[in-house]
Amino acid sequence: MAPMPSPLHTPYDGSSKLFEIGLKPLDLAEWIDADDQLAADLGEKDRLIAGRDRVFRAEPGTEAAQAEVLALLADHLPARFPEIYRRDGESIEIVPARRRVRLDGPEAPLLVAARLVQEDLLLMRRGATGWRLAAAALCFPSSWRLGDKFGRPLDEIHAPVPGFGAGSRPAELIARMFDTLRPAVPVIRWNWSIYGDDRRAHPDPVAAEARRFGDGVRAEQLFFRAERQTLRKLPVSGDILFTIRIYIDPIAALERHPGAATIATRLIAQIGALTAEQLAYKGLEVERERLLARLGEIVAGGT
Numbered sequence: 001m002a003p004m005p006s007p008l009h010t011p012y013d014g015s016s017k018l019f020e021i022g023l024k025p026l027d028l029a030e031w032i033d034a035d036d037q038l039a040a041d042l043g044e045k046d047r048l049i050a051g052r053d054r055v056f057r058a059e060p061g062t063e064a065a066q067a068e069v070l071a072l073l074a075d076h077l078p079a080r081f082p083e084i085y086r087r088d089g090e091s092i093e094i095v096p097a098r099r100r101v102r103l104d105g106p107e108a109p110l111l112v113a114a115r116l117v118q119e120d121l122l123l124m125r126r127g128a129t130g131w132r133l134a135a136a137a138l139c140f141p142s143s144w145r146l147g148d149k150f151g152r153p154l155d156e157i158h159a160p161v162p163g164f165g166a167g168s169r170p171a172e173l174i175a176r177m178f179d180t181l182r183p184a185v186p187v188i189r190w191n192w193s194i195y196g197d198d199r200r201a202h203p204d205p206v207a208a209e210a211r212r213f214g215d216g217v218r219a220e221q222l223f224f225r226a227e228r229q230t231l232r233k234l235p236v237s238g239d240i241l242f243t244i245r246i247y248i249d250p251i252a253a254l255e256r257h258p259g260a261a262t263i264a265t266r267l268i269a270q271i272g273a274l275t276a277e278q279l280a281y282k283g284l285e286v287e288r289e290r291l292l293a294r295l296g297e298i299v300a301g302g303t
Contacts, residue, residue: 023177026188026230032073032117033228033245034081039097041118041140044200048139049111054203056111057150058123058135065123065237066109066135072234073113074103085116092116110137119243124178129153131178131240140200140246142193142227143283154178162277178231178240186232193282194291196221198248206283219290222251254298261302264295271295 077085114137125134155166196212213219
């Protein structure tokens, strides 16, 4: 089993309450992450991009903003990760992946950018209806499809999330945050979910009646899926780039974590506080009790 990701890149580093969702400022140097899964993730992206319409959409008129994203990454990556990324004219060599990406090829700039990093890249643009999803390279969604969200404003994108519908206070706060975001101060937030497998690409919603943590009495097939999400306002276009990086930890990795009991206790409390609507949204209606029992074992083992 793979170890837990570096504490510098997870919600487990003590900088915020475990599994709490909230925005905080992000150092520009930490905008993008790269780890030992880079080559595997980029290879999986190549496979998914072959079915392009499912993972890439862009409105006409977003080309300049897409190119702005690519230019920012082309400058940032070799400076931040010189042992991984090497700039050579209009190409970037990705050393551990043994690949070279042309920056001036025929592909859409946002798609080229997506081939450089493990993150998914979503471009938000302000219009008459507010901020909408205007372009995206989305390979690793968590129970949603690009075709269902593309071109839609934030209110509609967040409509399935309990408590985040149009007119709600969370929806108003998100819109205000988008409006006041400054290029020099990106922000970061975390989200979490739990799946029965470790696939990166999960476009299908979890069926409410699904028993997905294994067939036995004990929940065995548990994978914690953390999403590292950043928002950065582009200095030239004024669009906002939303990045999503996926980390997947098997429950065996959690059991080995030095703070396993604390993490499991926190997660038990958070799951116990979910409303019926929130449980349904996270696909935990059927599996809630088995999940809580499994986490309870981890708590008992650490006390």
